Amino acid sequence: MSTEVRESGDPRISFVITKALVTFGVPRGKWEKSKTLSIQDENTIRAIDGFLNDIEVPYCFLTPGANDTVVGSRDMPQFGKKKFLIISRSTLGKMISKDNMSETILFIEIGKYIMDLLGGICNGIYGSVLGNTRNQKGWSDLVAKDLINKFHVFVANLHVTCGLIKGLTILPLPSNFGTTSSKDRIHVLESAVITWSK
Secondary structure: OHHHHHHHOOHHHHHHHHHHHHHOOOOHHHHHHHHHHHHOOHHHHHHHHHHHHOOOOOEEEEEEOHHHOEEEEOOOOOOOOOOEEEEEEOOOOOOOOOOOHHHHEEEEEEOOOHHHHHHHHHHHHHHHHHHOHHHHOOOOHHHHHHHHHHHHHHHHHHHHHHHHHOOOOOOOOOOOOOOOOHHHHHHHHHHHHHHHHO
8 A cells, every 4th residue: 555655646645744844843945855755664654554544543653753754653652852743533433535634634742841731731721620619510519629639639640740751859739728727738738748758
């Protein structure tokens, strides 16, 4: 199949590789050469072609290669100094054609600071949404408290993981310390000390 793809000039493969070249910061003047070199790599074409033509293949990974090429793989690359792309279907089980490729293919950029970004999103967006009492209408007090506590445990573990990725020991600050009850404050501090000791 990959020989046919090269000969027919599959516009879907060209589309995917061009998006990757833009993401990886390859200068526009080198795109044609980079595309040609990328398409000549059997493993790259097999990975991209498999994703495009087999609805059972949900994703493919793209990384920057030597000489401004794009390297495709079914295996997730290690987090490192270079960013990589995940291409995925916008709708599971949907065939990708040259007519719907721009709506059907999702490009997800993963950089070395992805965990920090996730932490910021969790604290800034999800924390605010979950903590807003108007969003908790219809929840019992037990459900609301349990969900918020589990969310704070997740964010604390995410904070620790971000530190470990950088080779640092970073301890999360106690959450919900603004509570008025002294019993709740003691519980929050005890939970933080338990997390720190682990």
